[in-house]
Amino acid sequence: MIAPRTGLVRLPEPAELQRLIQEHARPLPRYTSYPTVPYWDRDFGEAEYRGALERASANRHQPLSVYVHLPFCAKRCYYCGCNAMVTHRDEIVDGYLDHLALEIHRVQDYLGSGRRVTQLHLGGGTPNFLTPRQMSRLVRLLTDAFPLAEGAEVAVEMDPRIGSPEQARHLRALGFTRMSMGVQDFEPRVQAAIGRIQPEEQTVSLMEAAREAGFASVNVDLVYGLPYQTPESFRRTLERIVELAPDRVATFSYAHLPELRKNQRAVDTSGLPDDSTKLDIFLTTVRTLTAAGYDWIGFDHFARPDDELSLAVRDRRLLRNFMGYTTRSAPDQVAFGVSGIGALGGCFVQTETRIDRYRDTLAGGGLPIVRGHWLSEDDRRRAAAIQHLMCNLELPDSLLDAGTFGASPELARRMEAFAREGFLRPDGGRGWQVSDLGRFFLRNLAAELDAYLGRGSMLPTFSSSI
Ligand code: SF4
Incomplete structure (x- = not known):
C-alpha cells in the first residue's frame, strides 16, 4: 500500500x-501521434520505408526503441479492439516467427547491428501465448540483431489466464523487466458479458510470481464502460487493485463499435452503462486511485509517486510514443510484426494489418509497409x-x-x-x-x-x- x-x-x-x-x-x-494516422499517406510504401531506414542508419550511435506485435490469442474476447487472431496451432506461431526473422534481418541490413535497444515492448494479441521455446527464439532473434542496452526497459503484455510462475521466471531470465497484465474488471458478471472469465486468483498469483521473479515493474490494465459496470461495482475492483499495489494502472475506455469490430456483436449490450454512468465510473476511478496515493498521469493513467512516469511528470519530461507513456523514447522506434507502427528516419510507418499479406510480402523479399508520413x-x-x-x-x-x-x-x-x-x-x-x-x-x-x-x-x- x-x-x-x-x-x-x-x-x-x-x-x-x-x-x-x-x-x-x-x-x-x-493524438498518439501527430499527424494522426488517418492523415498518413497511402502511397507511402516499401521504397519510402527503405529510404527512411537509410536515413535512420546515420544515427548508428543513438539508442533504439523496438515494438513487436504478436497477434495470437487462445480465444477472442468479445470486447477486443486489438489486431488479434485465434489459433491453437504451434506451427502457425512458428511460421509467424519465421517471417518476423525475415523482417528483423531486412531492417538490420539498414540499421546495422550496433544500435542498442533502450526500450523493447512486446504487444498483441497475447505475447505470453508463445511457448517458452518460441519466446526464447524471439528474444534471441531480436537481441542478436539489436542488443539490449544496460538498464533497458523490456516490457511484455500478459494475459493472466495463461500465465504461470514458471512463465514469469522464464521471462525474467530472458531479460524482461516490466509486465503489464490485462485485468479489465474483477466482477464475474462483467467478465461473463465480455467473454473473458478471469478469476481474481489468476491475476493475484501472476502478480506475486512476477514480483518474486524480480520484475522491476508490474502494471495493470483496466477497462471502463463495460456492460454491468457501475461506479460501486468498479470501486470494488479498484479497491482490490489498490491492495495489490501495481506500479501503474492504465484505464481504457470501452468503445462499442460492432460495425467495425464484428467480435463486439457478442457483447451483452443490455448492460452497457449510459454516458453519465460511464463518466461516474471514470470519476470513481480517479478519486479511488488518487486517494490511494497514485499520481494521475495524462487523462487515463495512474502511477505510484516513486514510479518513473510520476517523477518525469514532476520534471515536465514525460514522453509518449506508440508503446504508451515513457521516459525512454529513442529517436528511432522500429516496429516488427503485423500492424506495427514505427517512427524513424523522419517519418511514421505502419505495417500491413492483414497477416496473409504480411507473410506474402516478406516471403517475396519485400517489407510490408502500407502507409506512412514524412514529417515536415x-x-x-x-x-x-x-x-x-x-x-x-x-x-x-x-x-x-x-x-x-x-x-x-x-x-x-x-x-x-x-x-x-x-x-x-x-x-x-x-x-x-x-x-x-x-x-x-x-x-x-x-x-x-x-x-x-x-x-x-x-x-x-x-x-x-x-
Ligand atoms: S482482449 Fe487481449 S486476450 Fe482478448 S482477444 Fe483481444 S488481444 Fe486477445
Whole structure:
C-alpha cells in the first residue's frame, strides 16, 4: 500500500462535467501521434520505408526503441479492439516467427547491428501465448540483431489466464523487466458479458510470481464502460487493485463499435452503462486511485509517486510514443510484426494489418509497409507542443512557436476561452497549465494545434475523452 493522498483532484459536480463534455463533444483523435494516422499517406510504401531506414542508419550511435506485435490469442474476447487472431496451432506461431526473422534481418541490413535497444515492448494479441521455446527464439532473434542496452526497459503484455510462475521466471531470465497484465474488471458478471472469465486468483498469483521473479515493474490494465459496470461495482475492483499495489494502472475506455469490430456483436449490450454512468465510473476511478496515493498521469493513467512516469511528470519530461507513456523514447522506434507502427528516419510507418499479406510480402523479399508520413518542420513543432500538452499538461509559450502558429491572435483567443471555462490557467507569464478539469478536454486543446484536422473527409473513430 502507498500513503493515501486526498484533496488533490479538483473537479466540478458530475452533472456539470457531463454538460461540459456534451457541449465540447466532437470527433477528435487520441493524438498518439501527430499527424494522426488517418492523415498518413497511402502511397507511402516499401521504397519510402527503405529510404527512411537509410536515413535512420546515420544515427548508428543513438539508442533504439523496438515494438513487436504478436497477434495470437487462445480465444477472442468479445470486447477486443486489438489486431488479434485465434489459433491453437504451434506451427502457425512458428511460421509467424519465421517471417518476423525475415523482417528483423531486412531492417538490420539498414540499421546495422550496433544500435542498442533502450526500450523493447512486446504487444498483441497475447505475447505470453508463445511457448517458452518460441519466446526464447524471439528474444534471441531480436537481441542478436539489436542488443539490449544496460538498464533497458523490456516490457511484455500478459494475459493472466495463461500465465504461470514458471512463465514469469522464464521471462525474467530472458531479460524482461516490466509486465503489464490485462485485468479489465474483477466482477464475474462483467467478465461473463465480455467473454473473458478471469478469476481474481489468476491475476493475484501472476502478480506475486512476477514480483518474486524480480520484475522491476508490474502494471495493470483496466477497462471502463463495460456492460454491468457501475461506479460501486468498479470501486470494488479498484479497491482490490489498490491492495495489490501495481506500479501503474492504465484505464481504457470501452468503445462499442460492432460495425467495425464484428467480435463486439457478442457483447451483452443490455448492460452497457449510459454516458453519465460511464463518466461516474471514470470519476470513481480517479478519486479511488488518487486517494490511494497514485499520481494521475495524462487523462487515463495512474502511477505510484516513486514510479518513473510520476517523477518525469514532476520534471515536465514525460514522453509518449506508440508503446504508451515513457521516459525512454529513442529517436528511432522500429516496429516488427503485423500492424506495427514505427517512427524513424523522419517519418511514421505502419505495417500491413492483414497477416496473409504480411507473410506474402516478406516471403517475396519485400517489407510490408502500407502507409506512412514524412514529417515536415511544421509537423515536428506541432507534434512537440501536442506531446508536451498531453503528457506534461502544459503549453509553454516556448513551444507555441510564432513561425508555426503564426503568432496567432486567434489561437490566443481560443486558449483564453478555454481558460475562462476552467480548462487552463496562466502559468506565470510562461504559457498555460492544464487544470484537472482540463484533462477531460485534452483532445479539444490539442485539436487547436492540429493543422490537418478537418482536411478531406477523414474523421477519427472516437468522439469523446470518456
Ligand atoms: S482482449 Fe487481449 S486476450 Fe482478448 S482477444 Fe483481444 S488481444 Fe486477445
